[in-house]
Amino acid sequence: MDHYEVIERALVHIEDNLDQPLSVESVADSFNMSKYYFHRLFTAVTGSSLNNYILSRRLNASVALIQSGGCSLTDIAYQLNFGAQSSFTRAFKRQFGIAPSALKAQDADISPVPIPPVVKRPLKNINGDVVTDFTLTEFVSIRVTGIAFEVDLAEDYKTQIRSHSAQLLQAIDTTVKGPCYVIYSNCQPDSTRFKVLFGIPADLRLDGPFYFTIDVPQLFCARFQYSGDLLVIGDVLKTDYARFLKISRQETEDSHIELIQAFDDVHNLQSAYHIYAPVKKLPIDSVS
Incomplete structure (x- = not known):
């Protein structure tokens, strides 16, 4: 078992x-x-x-x-x-x-x-403590073209993301393949509302009031892997992240980007995905 x-x-x-x-x-x-x-x-x-x-x-x-x-x-x-x-x-x-x-x-x-x-995700044992597996890594700067909107994680945000993703896919060439990103930013304290950009790593020209091309800066992040709805894993993710900060002695980065959800396939949002959470880059000898 x-x-x-x-x-x-x-x-x-x-x-x-x-x-x-x-x-x-x-x-x-x-x-x-x-x-x-x-x-x-x-x-x-x-x-x-x-x-x-x-x-x-x-x-x-x-x-x-x-x-x-x-x-x-x-x-x-x-x-x-x-x-x-x-x-x-x-x-x-x-x-x-x-x-x-x-x-x-x-x-x-x-x-x-x-x-x-x-919630299924990789686990590991650190000094006798079972924790969610994490990797400290650089999120490389990319240019993302996509559709911007707001979601409330206390509501049916998943339907909003899927409807906006379908809208984006209808606006681009059907042959476009590869990864996509859901970028959550500018969450206010004690609020569940986020600004969201759903996009693909491409420099496309799309007409419409809610289409944008942005440059996501390089970020030092903690990366976690999950399967399932972010709304379902929300409490688990918060616990995972708090335990990660304690064990690794990292600190959150003061960034307008809160989380980046990265999927391998823009046409399969049911797949496993990575969560990137910006953290401060500390000296390597300070990390457990």
């Missing part, structure tokens, strides 16, 4: 035993693994500690129980191992922003979410 299969099975095991007193040790024992290694692996793969994940899934399960109307809030709190209704209420408010009583009174609507997919 590889590490992804271990975590996928662990998520199912947790979901099937939310009414049991789960712990790092009990879940690790179910897979004959050291609790210390299992916890490092679980955190690296999911981007969450095991205890926080279990709490979030218990709260998620409570939503369906409340909406069914068959149990009191006290019964639900004990059924899902919160110990007391007050503890359950506090945790519910933190996660959903409302009290469980408001949901029970049908003053709010919350939809339970399925078990989250496991």
